[in-house]
Amino acid sequence: MSTSAAHSELRLVVLGRTGAxxxxxxxxxxxxxxxxxxxDVTQECSKxxxxxxxxxxxxxxxxxxxxxxxxxxxxxxxxxxxxxLSSPGPHAFLLCVPVNQPADGEAKALDALTELxxxxxxxxxxxxxxxxxxxxxxDEQLEEYLVTWRKDLRELVERCGDRYHTLxxxxxxxxxxxxxxxxxxxxxEAVTESGTQHFSxxxxxxxxxxxxxxxxxxxxxxxxxxxxxxxDSQPEENTEEEMEAVREEAERSIGDLNVDxxxxxxxxxxxxxxxxxxxxxxxxxxxxxxxKWLPRVVRREALLGALVGLFVGGxxxxxxxxxxxxxxxxxxxxxxxxxx
Numbered sequence: 001m002s003t004s005a006a007h008s009e010l011r012l013v014v015l016g017r018t019g020a021x022x023x024x025x026x027x028x029x030x031x032x033x034x035x036x037x038x039x040d041v042t043q044e045c046s047k048x049x050x051x052x053x054x055x056x057x058x059x060x061x062x063x064x065x066x067x068x069x070x071x072x073x074x075x076x077x078x079x080x081x082x083x084x085l086s087s088p089g090p091h092a093f094l095l096c097v098p099v100n101q102p103a104d105g106e107a108k109a110l111d112a113l114t115e116l117x118x119x120x121x122x123x124x125x126x127x128x129x130x131x132x133x134x135x136x137x138x139d140e141q142l143e144e145y146l147v148t149w150r151k152d153l154r155e156l157v158e159r160c161g162d163r164y165h166t167l168x169x170x171x172x173x174x175x176x177x178x179x180x181x182x183x184x185x186x187x188x189e190a191v192t193e194s195g196t197q198h199f200s201x202x203x204x205x206x207x208x209x210x211x212x213x214x215x216x217x218x219x220x221x222x223x224x225x226x227x228x229x230x231x232d233s234q235p236e237e238n239t240e241e242e243m244e245a246v247r248e249e250a251e252r253s254i255g256d257l258n259v260d261x262x263x264x265x266x267x268x269x270x271x272x273x274x275x276x277x278x279x280x281x282x283x284x285x286x287x288x289x290x291x292k293w294l295p296r297v298v299r300r301e302a303l304l305g306a307l308v309g310l311f312v313g314g315x316x317x318x319x320x321x322x323x324x325x326x327x328x329x330x331x332x333x334x335x336x337x338x339x340x
Contacts, residue, residue, distance in 0.1 A: 009056040010187055011198065013086050014129075016096030017064045017105050021131035025096055026059050028167045029180055045081040047248070053181035060086045066109040066265075076261050079116065080207075084254040088208040089198040092125055092187040095160075098132040099145065103152040110159055115264040117201045125190055125199045127183075128157050128164040142166060163190060206257055214250035 012029070016022045027033070030050035048059045064070070065078035093113065097106050106128075113121045130153075136145055146154050157164045165183050169175035191198065 009058055010052075010092075010184065011058045011086050011090045012060070012187065013082055013090045013093045014059060014061040014096065015064075015066075015093060015109060016129075016131075017067065017098075017101075020064075020096040020098050022061050022096050025094065025129060025131070025167060026061050028176065029057065029059055029183070031180075045078060045085055047085045047251075053177075053184045055184055057184075058086070060090070064105075066112045067105060072261050072265070075265065076256050076259050079259050079261070080254065080257040081252075083203055083207045083257060084211060084251045087204055087211050087251065089200040089204045090125070091191050091198050092127055093121065093199075094127055094129045095156075096129050096131050097153065097156060099130050099142070099150070099153065100132045100135040103150075103156055106156055107152070110156065112264055116203065116259070117199070120194065121199060121201070122159055123161050124194045126160045126163070127186055127190065128153075128160050129183075130164060130166040131168060133166050133168045134170075138170070161190075161193075203257055203259065207254065210254050210257075211247065211250045214253055215246055218246050218249055 014022050014025055016025075026046075026048055029052050030048055031052070032048075032050070043063055045060060045062045048061075050057055050059075060082050062082040063078050065075045070078075095106060095109060097103065110122050110126070113126065130142060133142060136142065146157070163186060165179070165186055167176065167179045167183065169179055
């Protein structure tokens with residue numbers, strides 16, 4: 001690949017839990033048709049090239065390696081693979097986050113990125129990409145939903161320098177194309193703010209060195225040279241397409257990098273003696289996640305009843321909460337009918 005091509009393309013790494021919409025994200029960015037849109041069935045890292053909003057783009061998608069159910073060796077392999085495929089470094093990490101799920105796993109993903117690559121990987125080079133936005137009410141805006149109901153999602157956005165986006169639209173194709181263009185602009189803004197050409201760190205530097213060594217080895221093998229004997233000769237001229245194919249072969253042949261997954265993902269059990277405030281807050285987060293399924297006219301009333309039941313506690317609290325919630329809902333319903 002020529003130097004000018006390497007500088008002009010944008011490299012994106014798409015991360016997310018299984019079912020978060022990584023496959024459809026890749027297809028939307030590159031304008032591809034996806035027969036299995038909305039699913040994430042791939043078990044290996046994938047790399048795709050194409051054009052997005054007039055820019056040359058490389059999109060690397062990785063399986064959900066940050067989940068607690070991922071085997072350590074498999075985790076190391078996935079991490080090493082997406083690093084090698086996005087070497088010498090991505091311009092942005094895109095973390096796909098379903099708006100209709102708790103954000104515990106995504107918070108752990110940001111923790112893992114910080115441990116792997118350093119704080120700037122999250123604060124400067126990560127963009128939250130919200131998915132499953134069709135679950136919102138028809139007239140409810142994403143920003144309104146985040147501010148009103150989802151403190152956990154807002155915290156993710158804040159950790160990423162307040163950068164978030166969605167590629168999902170409720171209109172037609174023109175809006176989708178505009179959403180992709182806006183995403184590319186946000187990626188370029190993040191790169192400009194970082195003050196670097198692309199993200200880099202020791203792990204990416206190690207990967208790039210190994211990829212270049214493997215490229216030379218592959219080229220010499222194709223020319224029938226002894227790959228075990230060092231040489232200072234320059235490789236023969238090859239076309240850009242040939243060099244691109246050689247590089248991708250080199251990237252995929254890189255073994256495990258020096259990733260200390262044992263320290264990054266310690267197997268710590270949850271303490272049974274968690275403080276009461278944290279426990280109550282966890283319950284409250286679950287309640288707010290549940291009530292989003294209700295029509296907006298009864299959300300406040302349902303939360304009011306849940307709040308009373310939660311903090312009074314016991315069977316009496318449950319009865320009182322249900323009563324308060326029912327009464328408030330009925331009042332709201334009558335007010336709605338009266339205004340019709």
